[in-house]
Every structure is written in structure tokens, then in C-alpha cells.
Amino acid sequence: MKNINVLLLGVVIFFFACGKDESSQHQDETPIVKEQITDKIIIEESSDFAFAPPSPLEIAAFFKQAGLVYDQTILNPVSNKDLYQTKLKKSLNFGVYAADLATCVVNDQISDAKGYLEATEFLANEIGMSNIFEETAITKFKENIGNTDSIIMILTEIQMNTIEYIESNGKDDLEVVYFAGAWIEGMYLGSLTIMEQDSGNVVQQLASQIEFGNRIATGLEVIEDQDPEIIYIRNGILEIVNAYQNCESVKNLTDEDVDLGRLQMTKSELKEISELIVALRNDMIE
């Protein structure tokens, strides 16, 4: 019996000892996902979503400049906003609507833009981001219909508030999903531009955006709650990135070719990638 007591005491002491070790390791930094040693410097990849994409306004303006003709029917209908029941769908389509709103504005389609602003605000409220819309945003918007510059200023403020909200509240998960939505919609609009216009510049821009997909896929991978929908979106993005990287025109490129804008993709390569983008985007907005 004495032996049993000694054993039990040992077990208790063991648990105490384990507790002490954990305490001494306490650090309050974001957990490191991966470390890589290069020339005595440890490259730290934290769970921070360490990228800075262009704003939806810039992307929309680029495609307009490249020749994308405005057509409201290619955008995600405003009425779809009521279809989205999960937080994931709401967050994804918050990104989609942000891209569509920007498309309306740069094309001076302000009455359409009003509907997209309301849809964006609706979804922002649903996902707990009501703070990004100042009370006066919609009022100011209405007052400035006809003044695109002022409308652009309002959208810029919303973009600034969105990023501030995400940074202040450490909403990494929300951020990556929002960007995934905006990225896919931007890629979709880019694909349509390529189908309509034979613009080399759009190919370079689209190629650069596609490569960004890897970063978004990594961000989606570290989301704690791996909902099947997240896995589906992530796989869809990776399929697009892989299809691009496996194109013969891309495989043969040197770094210098990329820097000097020498990428030229064939029509069949562009068609294959565009179809993947359109399919993923259409699934996402359903």
C-alpha cells in the first residue's frame, strides 16, 4: 500500500513539474507557422496574413482602362445578398460586392453603385463589421450622386475603415475570406476582359493576381474552423494557380522574362484558366 501511495505522490509531482515547464515557455506572440533559416536570419512566417493587395477600386479601374465594358448582368445581383446564410458565405460575398461596387463607381454607374453599397453594408452588419460604415456614408453617397470623385472618396474611406477594423481587432480569418471573395471577383472580371479584349497588359496583371492566389490559399489553410466550403474555395483557388503554373507559356519563363513583361499566353491557355475562374466564382455567389 505504501508503494501505491508513493506512486500516486510521484504522479502528482510529475503534473506539477509539467505545469512549471509550460509556464516558463510563455510568450505572447502570434504562433509561428514555419521557420526557415537563411544566412543566419530566421524568416518568420507568423499566422499574420502578410500581404497587401490592391484595393477593389484600383482593380476595377485597371480593368476599365484595359477595355472591360460595363455590363450590370455580369456582376453578382444585389438580390443575392439574402441567400447567404453562413458567416463564411457572407464574408466571401462581402468581398465580391466590394469589387462589384468599385466596378460600378469607376464606370460612373452610380445608381447601380447605390444598390451595391447597400448590399455591402448589409453583409458588413451581418458579419459584425457595421463600424466600417459611418452613419453618414449612405447619406453622403446619395448627396454626391453625379460626383464620382466624391463617391471614390467615400469608398476609399470604407476601404480604410475595413482594414483598420481588421487590424485593430486581429480578424485575420475574416480578412482572408474577404480578400478571397474580392480576389475571385477581380479575377472573374479580368477573365471577362481578356475574352473581350486581346490586351497583353491584362495578361500580365492577371498573371500577377493569379500568383497572389497562393498567398490567399495559405491564409485559408490556417483558418481554425476548416469548414468544407473553405476547403472547396481553397482547392478551387489552388486549381487555378496550378493550371496557370502548368501552362507551357509560363513554365518556360525566366525571372527576367517576368520582370520585362514577356509573358504571352495562348488563347487556349487563357480559356482554360478563365473557365476555372468563372466556375469557382459562380459557385461562390450561389
Place this chain on the structure above:
Amino acid sequence: MNNMKRYKSYIKLLAGLVFMGVLVSFAPDQKEDKKKKSSKGGMDAASEFKSQVAGYRQSCKAALKPFRYSFGRTTYFNYKPYNTMKEVEVALILNSDYKFTFNADGVTVEPIQVSVYNKPASYNNRILIYEKKSVSGGSFEFTSEKLLENMRNHYKEKGLSDYELEKILLSKVYVDYTIPAIDEEFEEDPDTGRRKVVVKRGAIVFASGYENLGYK
């Protein structure tokens, strides 16, 4: 008699277990208790720092003028006893002019280095297109035109024609923050009396702005 002995033994064992249970539940190092204390103490300092950094973000955004806000990214780090590096990938719209502003008021322990490359750290042959050493406090800025000029200079040295130099594209840049090693300091945890590493935090704020939307 034997039954009585066995009964007493069980009583002793039970009493021993209860005693140990009480000991465990009142132990000052209880895991749950520890968690509360460390997170409370740690969070206070971290929250205070984050609130200061929020102010730096405002200054950084204001410095973008007359460019329009595109994006912002705050990079937090803890100094370690070895050199570390954090990288931010920045996507640009082709042919757009950008201004990049940095606020380093959150870098107070040791100066860091800011380097900008055309490719990520995983590439061996990337081109360094901007570098600023000893960044600590204050702010600084540069434009995408400056980065493009440095890219052109790189290729010019390689013998590229002016015609080809004009075609250079800058669709993405990689901002690397190199954080120097520091000597670790230790302090006594007032709650547990144990020695722990003093966390030395830092943060650098980055914002990008575009000059115009190009299509007008």
C-alpha cells in the same frame, strides 16, 4: 481481522488521494490559475502597445497625401536572441504610381532594417530595389517610381536596351523587416516567483497609396 486491516488500508489510500486532490487544487502553480495570470498581465501590456500602434497607423495613412489610400499593414514582432525577418508581399497595379509610407515609432528597442525586393525571400536571385538601415522611430517614404528606377538600373548594368528597360514591370514587391538579435533579459514573475523572459515588442506600420485611378 484481515478484512479490518484491508478496510483501514483503503481508508488510508482514500484519505491520501483526497489530501493530494486538495493539494493540487490549492497549488499556486495550478495551470488554470497560471493561464489567467499570465494572460492578464501579458494582455495588458500588449493591448497598451496595440493602442499606441493604432495612433501610428493614423500618422502613416495621413502621410500618404496627396496619394489615395490603397492598403495598410502593421507588422508586429518580438525581439529574439537571434536575427529574425518578417516579409510582407505587396501587390501593385501595373503602370500605377504608388507612394509607400512607413511609421517606425513602434520600433523602440533596437533599430531594424527595411529592404524591398522584387521577389520573395525564397528566391536566391532576387533584386534589392530599396534599403533603409537603422530604422527606429519616425517615419519615411518612397515611391514606386524610385523602385522601378532601381530595377531599371539593375537591368541596365546587365546590358539591356532602353527599349527593353521601358518594358520593366513591377507587379509585386516584397518588404522585408530584419529584426536584430538582442540579449534576453529576465524578470521575476510576481505571481509565481519564477524567472521569465521579458518580452520586447516592436511594430512597424506600412501604408500604400495610389496617385490616380488611371482610367480618367
